[in-house]
Amino acid sequence: MNRASAAALPGEMKSTRVDGARLAYREAGSPHGEPVVLVHGYPANHRSWRHQIPVLAQTHRVLALDLVGWGDSERPRSLAFDYDAEVARLGRTLDALGLDQINLFGHDYGGFLSLGFAQRHADRVQRLAILNSRAQGTFVPRWYATFGLVGLMGRTPGVRRLAALMPLATMNRRGMAALVNDGTVDPALLDNYVGWMGDREGARWLLHFFADYSVRRRPELRDGLPRIGCPTAVIWGRRDAYLSTAIAEELARNIPRAELTMIDDAGHFVMEQRPVVVTDALVRLLER
Numbered sequence: 001m002n003r004a005s006a007a008a009l010p011g012e013m014k015s016t017r018v019d020g021a022r023l024a025y026r027e028a029g030s031p032h033g034e035p036v037v038l039v040h041g042y043p044a045n046h047r048s049w050r051h052q053i054p055v056l057a058q059t060h061r062v063l064a065l066d067l068v069g070w071g072d073s074e075r076p077r078s079l080a081f082d083y084d085a086e087v088a089r090l091g092r093t094l095d096a097l098g099l100d101q102i103n104l105f106g107h108d109y110g111g112f113l114s115l116g117f118a119q120r121h122a123d124r125v126q127r128l129a130i131l132n133s134r135a136q137g138t139f140v141p142r143w144y145a146t147f148g149l150v151g152l153m154g155r156t157p158g159v160r161r162l163a164a165l166m167p168l169a170t171m172n173r174r175g176m177a178a179l180v181n182d183g184t185v186d187p188a189l190l191d192n193y194v195g196w197m198g199d200r201e202g203a204r205w206l207l208h209f210f211a212d213y214s215v216r217r218r219p220e221l222r223d224g225l226p227r228i229g230c231p232t233a234v235i236w237g238r239r240d241a242y243l244s245t246a247i248a249e250e251l252a253r254n255i256p257r258a259e260l261t262m263i264d265d266a267g268h269f270v271m272e273q274r275p276v277v278v279t280d281a282l283v284r285l286l287e288r
């Protein structure tokens with residue numbers, strides 16, 4: 001298995017401004033290649049695609065984003081982070097990068113945003129990949145309640161001030177400890193993902209984000225699945241503790257040109273846990 005390090009990634013880190021905030025991204029591959037935009041999930045950043053970037057960059061122009069608030073991007077508390085605002089911001093990000101039509105690949109939260117963007121802007125998405133994402137559904141009951149509670153704390157002023165004092169970085173590290181133990185993520189990379197949450201301002205931004213985040217189902221996304229006309233890959237780790245495989249099966253069943261890759265020995269962080277299988281599935285998509 002290829003354990004590419006974040007430090008060894010090809011290309012370079014760049015930044016642009018979106019809604020007044022600095023958004024960081026890594027760009028690799030030929031600037032004349034067909035663009036592939038990679039959108040990470042929670043609580044990661046562009047480095048979660050570290051195994052896929054070198055391969056995809058051999059044939060395409062790859063832009064791996066740090067969404068506003070995550071990774072090396074700024075964390076403004078002046079912006080809204082509800083779903084509609086985030087999907088619209090993704091469009092403005094593409095505008096800022098000078099991208100018209102793209103291949104859009106999203107994991108987890110990034111897949112959630114990518115699905116909405118593909119439905120609202122079908123003319124801009126040539127191919128779509130969704131990897132272990134709540135997508136048109138939501139979380140299993142335990143995590144539905146957990147993320148819902150964090151959102152409630154973020155929306156309640158007095159509680160939010162106390163919640164900002166909680167060891168949020170430590171809590172997220174514990175949640176991802178299995179990935180460190182099995183060698184999927186090294187401690188330095190995990191610190192890169194979540195270390196900023198230990199900073200007071202980082203904690204305040206995270207609660208600001210969750211104050212706008214809703215765990216409710218979005219039936220309009222489910223209703224829009226049959227209207228997605230581009231080639232689509234649904235890539236799923238079957239051992240996901242957060243999300244049911246029924247989400248993947250529904251995506252594959254209702255998106256007309258979808259291909260499902262179900263990976264038995266992977267969990268939620270599928271492209272980090274089984275990078276070769278995931279990369280192969282993405283390459284197949286780009287060949288369609």
